[in-house]
Amino acid sequence: MLRCECIESSVDRYSLLHNSLTCTQICSMSSPLNNELCASQSRQTSPIASEPVEASLVQALLEHQSLKEQIAQQTQLMQLLTHQLATPLTALGGSIPLLAEPDLGAEHRQEFLAVVQQQVRRLKHLLQDLMALRNLETGVLATHAASFCLPSLVREVMADLRASQVTCVFNAAVPFVWGDRWQVSQVLVNLLSNAIKYSPNDTPIEVGAVVHQSDWVKVWVRDRGLGIPAADQPHLFERFYRVQHRDRHNIKGTGLGLSLCKLLVENQGGELHVESTHGEGSCFSFMLPTANR
DSSP states (O other), rough: HHHHHHHHHHHHHHHHHHHHHHHHHHHHHOOOHHHHHHHHHHHHHHHHHHHHHHHHHHHHHHHHHHHHHHHHHHHHHHHHHHHHHHHHHHHHHHHHHTTTTOOOHHHHHHHHHHHHHHHHHHHHHHHHHHHHHHHHHHOOOOOOOOOEEEHHHHHHHHHHHHHHTTTEEOOOTTTEEEHHHHHEEEEEEEEHHHHHHHHHGGGOEEEEEEEETTTTEEEEEEEEEOOOOOTGGGGTTSTOOOOOGGGGGTTOSSHHHHHHHHHHHHHHTOOOEEEEEETTEEEEEEEBBBBTO
């Protein structure tokens, strides 16, 4: 109801102001009677009084444009969710009935169970991204900063992803870092998942960290996959943005992961950066403060 009232209010104000402008435009038509009426109206109207009208018109137009953008974003979100939910639900719908077949062999049963587990993880990650993004944007998600071991967290994330082509590159001198452990884990999950997804033929992926300027630790994820066209790089962290190129036409995604990563990293007081060459690979990096800073 609140959104509807805002829209009605903006529309009413816009219509009223538009009608007043229309009268002024009519007065400018080449007619002696219109000219006389216009001159009379101008004599009775103070220039100061017209300023609030112009300001109100600008405000109404801005509100109208903002509401249009919000509606467009919500529509786009629903379209993306419909598309993203369709694939795992279809896979689950095909695999679960087969598991109930009494004559299904043990080997095939394990294959279908693996499909079910994979699709359940996919739905879980999608839900987590959506919830975290909403909570970050509304200020609901609190940051619980603490000291933690970064290499241990990376190994946990790698074990969950079961990524055999990912290699850890850590210096023994990497100190404990300060931040929200769960939020940093979500950044690593998204960056590593993207690196795996955009690295065909199991090309190698590296994740590592190095001390930077004594009080910070630079964390990076590097792949030798598809890379990102230069024209797309400025838009990578925009919500819903996805690179449209023939070399990744069959790779699915929501366009939420990197925008979520950006917000989560900023929540730790750092920044997320990317260096990429199309056709050669990408390196995403972010900074975390050391625990003894």
